[in-house]
Structures are given as C-alpha cells and as structure tokens.
Amino acid sequence: MDSDSAVVADNINAIEDREATPRAKPPDKINIRDVAGEAGVSVATVSMVINNNPRISRATHGRVQRVIDRLGYRPSRPAQTLSGKYTQVIAVLLPALRHALADAYFGELLSGIADRAGKLGHKIIIEQAKPQYVKDGKHIELYERKFIDGYLCLGFNDKHKMLTDLATRQFPAIMVDNRFAGNQLDWIHCDYRLGAEQAMNCLLQLGHRKIAMIFAAPESATARDVLEVYTRRMAEQGMDRVDAWMADGMFTPEGGAAAAEKLAGAHPDLSAILCGNDKMALGAMHYLAQKGISVPNDVSIIGFDDIQHLPFIHPSLTTVHLPLYELGTAAVDRLIEKVRGKAGSVTEVLPTHLILRGSTSIVRNR
Amino acid sequence: MDSDSAVVADNINAIEDREATPRAKPPDKINIRDVAGEAGVSVATVSMVINNNPRISRATHGRVQRVIDRLGYRPSRPAQTLSGKYTQVIAVLLPALRHALADAYFGELLSGIADRAGKLGHKIIIEQAKPQYVKDGKHIELYERKFIDGYLCLGFNDKHKMLTDLATRQFPAIMVDNRFAGNQLDWIHCDYRLGAEQAMNCLLQLGHRKIAMIFAAPESATARDVLEVYTRRMAEQGMDRVDAWMADGMFTPEGGAAAAEKLAGAHPDLSAILCGNDKMALGAMHYLAQKGISVPNDVSIIGFDDIQHLPFIHPSLTTVHLPLYELGTAAVDRLIEKVRGKAGSVTEVLPTHLILRGSTSIVRNR
C-alpha cells in the first residue's frame, strides 16, 4: 500500500536527514550553497559574484546573478563579518546629556553621518556614554566583541576620560567637532578660530569695541579656540582685562539669558555680545527684549551654529555657520579610511562662514 | 629538566600549530579555544560558562571564569549570532523628515528606547526610510541579512506603504505611538483618545464652547483619534459643523501660527484652541500675542506632548502629557518578547494626563 511505502520512505529519509541535517531547516532560508547548486557552480564562484570579483567572467556573473535574484538570496551579514574583516557598522558615541537625541546641533551632525554611512553601505549604532555604561566597559566591548569597525565621538571634551580607553587601545576612532587632550585621538572639526575671526571682524567693522562674550564648556578645545581669538582681538583694541566681559552660558537658552543679565549688569555700556552658540544667543536676545534693550539698535548679537528652524526669532540671528552636516559626512569618510588602513592620523578643519542677518548693526552711542 | 621538556613541548606545539593554522594569527586575538586550552576544558564548557548554563559546576565555572578574566577574552558577537538565533540588535526606523534626529518628540522616544535596549544588552541601529532607501529594499535587507532581530517604527502613518513590506513578510515589528492601516502591524501608543477627552473636559469645564482645533497628519490613526473625540464632544454641545473650526498645522510652529490666523479670522469669537502638539500650540500662541490677543485671558490654549525645554514660553503651556519615554521602553520590551516568540499580537495603550499650566483659564465674554 501507498501508506506502507510512504512509511518506509519516511524512515529512510529520516535516517538520511539525521545524517545530513539533524534539524530540518526551513526551506525558505536559502544560503550560498543553495545558490551554487542551483547555478551549477561552486560556492567560491557565488561568493566572488556577490563581491564583484573581477576573476569571474561576465557570462558566469550574469548567470549566477540571475539565480540569486530568482531565489531571492541575501548573504548573511554575521557570516560575512565572521569570515571577513569588517562589520560595516560604526558606533556613534554621545555624552550623557539628557536631551542629546533631541538637539539641533547633534541632529545635524547625525543626519550627515547617517546619510553618508548609508550611502557607503554602513550601519550606525548610537550609544550614550552614561557613567554606568563606561564603568561596565561597554564602550570597549563594542569594538572588542566585533560589534563595530570604529567610533565617531560627538560632543565630548577633555573631561571625558573614557576617551583615553579608545586611544590607548588604538581603536579606530575620530573625535567629531572637537579635539581631545594632547591629540591622543584623531579629530575633525569646524574651524572655530576662523569663525571667531569672522564674527569679530564683523563686530569690529561695525564699530563695536565694548564686546562681551557668552561662552560655554571651556574644557572643550574648540570652545577655547573661540575664547582665544576673542581675547586676542580684544587685546588688539587695547582691552586687556576681558575676564569681566565673559560669562558662561552652559550652552542653553536659560544659561544665555542669565549670562546676558550678568554682563549687562556689569557693563551697561556694552554694545555687542558674541555667543558660543545660537541657543545661548537666543536666550540673551530674550533677556534683552524683556529689559527693553533693542537688538540690534542698542546691542548687536552674533551666535555660532546656524541651527535651522529657530521659530519666530526676531530679529533673525546673525551667526557663524558651522558645516555640521558636511562635517558628519567627512567624519564617516575619514573613519572608514582609517578602518581600512588607508589613512594616517586624521586632523582636519572645515571652514565656517558668517551669515549676516538682522541681529547686528553699526554701533550707536548710547 | 623543566626547560628541556618545555622546549620539546614547544616544538610539538609549533608543528601542530603549523598544521592547524597555516597563517599565523595575531597572538592578542584570543578566542574560545584559547581559553579552553588554557583552562584545560572543552570549548563547550567555556561556552556554557559564558552563558551561565547550570550544567556547569560552581568549581569549574569559577576556574574557567578566572582564565577568561586573566586572558581578557571577549566572545565575538558575529560568531555568536551566526551560531545562535538572535542578533541582539533592533532597528529604529524613522520617516524621511529633514530634522527627525533633532526633534524633541523623537528624542524623548529614542531616549527611552536606547536606555531600555542598553539595559537588556541590545544595540539599536537607527535608519531613516528615505525614498531611495525603500526603493532599494534596504528596510527588508535589514532583517533578511540578519542585521537585526526586529523593527520599531516611529513617526509613520497610513501613507507609508513600505510598512506593508514588513507586515506581509511577518517580520517582528512594532509601530510606536501609532497604528497602521487595518492593524497589519502590532502597535503600542499613547492613549490619544483619553488625552483628547482630558483636554476637552478641561476646556468645557472652564466654560468654553467655541473651541477650535489645530490638527496635523489626518493620515495618522492617533491624530484621527483626537479629531474624533473633539468632533464628538463638540457635537454633544450642539456644535455640529466643526469642519470650519479645524485647521491643519503640519506639526510645525509656523503651521500652527498660520492655522491660528485662519481660525481667528473665520471665528473672531473663538475662546479656546486645542492643538495636536506643543509645537503648533507654540506657533498659535505666538500669532495671538502678535495680534494683541491675550493667552489665556482672551483665548485658552492646550497642546499635546509636554515637550521639555520649551524656552521662554509665556504663559507656560497647558498640555496633555504623553509618556513618550515610557512608551519607548515598553516598545522595546514588547518587541523583544515578540522576537523571542513570547508574545501574541501586541496592541497596547499608555495613559496620558493633563498638565494644567498657565495657557488656560475660565472663559470670558469677549
């Protein structure tokens, strides 16, 4: 009977299956061997077709590619990584700031990074380096367990000692928009010096001399670049004791407002304020408006960043444009080159430019 | 002598190594076999130690663990993934909005997702579903090439047809803070109906009847939930033709301002505006302030989201708090359960609550 022979067949199959593939695999999950069998070539050939190896002839390539398409075969990334050298994943490390993932500055950098990485067939993993995270050595695991090929470090400064972990181990890593103490790490950042010169040129040419500065995070090298230019340009104008003309605005609008209050209180005759970023400039403008001090008629304001989508700011903000998106794309390029061993040490600077808008005007005697 | 026998042993090892591994491997890269050899156990035992398998005795576990620590061994994730079932990575898909990565709403969701995923030993990959990305089928590759275990979809609505690709293939995926056409996908979202009821209760109890609404994205199910409650509650008050009381604010402050202008023009007697999110509420308030219309004396405003860090908003905004952070953590939990096969279909709602601040007050005859 059919059922009998079926049983026998089943038993035979069961034995053979036991020998060949103990657990039956779902037939829809096809691998490189299936493709090779179907195309009548070896797995090596299929692998070479996938990777566009020129050793394969056009004819074979086409034939195999057709089988791949027909079967809907997709190479397993974990297998490729295990066998090959790279993960095609890069980590984006952020500091433990509460709203880092909702920030215009990081958002612009991340857009550039994500777009470029995607275009180059890389994925990005985003991690926030919270204290416990660092204590557990998760940032080291990331590379050592072969999750990633390398790191992009955003928003860190000299205080973040965990970066030395990456430096001493020689992991491929690039600091984005900053430098790290003693150049232990490769870096690429906007030309904050140039930006500061552009801003100071603008204010000085408009006749301003009593220029205050709202800075933030002096533990960051690029922030110090700006401070240094500001200090020098002021000294050139005979203003030697600038310390009383500077206040920390903590990178936030509220901090900017508080700093503006402090500065305006100490120097009622100030005619311009240079701000370390747009958010602090926004806060300063808000404070001045409340006090009935007109921007730009009484006080001129310049920011840094040129963040998009500042809603309803009046007057519009004159600012130093930082090419953050381009910085993100360039950082990805440099990191991948570094991973591939094609790059020596990376130290690169991207030019800024001033965007003249409504918050600056010629100085007026007050 | 000891040194002699050591030399002999070395030679034997050298020969065996030559046979086993033709190319010399860098000695710093140690694997499970090295650990097994050093500890005098099989690789299986080491594997079981790593994974805390109870089959291993306390004594052996301790001995092997010590070797692991001494050698600084870290299991290779790609190898674990290849051999095992899971990648321990989840994809966060975002729509192709220009500043999605700099948005307070997404930022809060992402924080919850990132924190919870990290705590559970998972990594997150963030991808924006741009047209070309979808056309290339990258969103499908992500799962089929075993980059990830599953998807969290943020900010999508019924218009995003690419989600059906995930649904038809039965990939583990959860829509976060929305539903998808015909419930093809699992979802978890804030209780927008409840939020709308809370907001309407508030306004009605304050005596408001001429309540306008600034909505956005009616192609989104949760947005429709709010509209539906608004329409019903208005109808209960005898207000049947509400269409003229509604305007699309596009989720942006500018859109909110424009919508407020349109509504205030059509209904100079309106006494309150319900806004689909805080950003549009902000825009509406800005427009009203410019027109000399006082909030809340002349017009009450209620928003949705309770986004943090709205700088210098006066009066402070009464709003429906959405538990976005918690939603993010819950979404991760549900997705991982689903990946592990521990969950059936996921349809979950998280309660909202009203935060009463300064932008609402009792109605006043105008």
Next chain:
DNA sequence: ACCAGTTGTTAAACTGTTTTACTAAGGCTA
C-alpha cells in the same frame, strides 16, 4: 609539438561560537 602564461573555477581550510547527542562517574533504590 611543447612549454609558458593567462583566465576562470573549484576544493578545502578557516572564521568563533552554540548545541546536541553521547559518556563516564557517582548516588540511590530494589
């Protein structure tokens, strides 16, 4: 006709882990 060189393809080794089936030893019951 023979040898060298080029081209295209293959077999086999290798990547680093998990898992399953098996074994040996020890303890318990009948």
Next chain:
DNA sequence: TAGCCTTAGTAAAACAGTTTAACAACTGGT
C-alpha cells in the same frame, strides 16, 4: 550488586560565509 537516574563534561556538527592554493582549459610563441 545489578540497574537506573542524575550530574558534569566532551566531541563533533552546524551556522554561512571568504579566501587561497591548485588546477584545468585555452592561447601564443618558438
């Protein structure tokens, strides 16, 4: 004391690719 569970550990197969040495089939030169 034989028989049967447990317990703790091992050997080997599987996972799904890449890489390389070797080889076969041509081509061209002498």
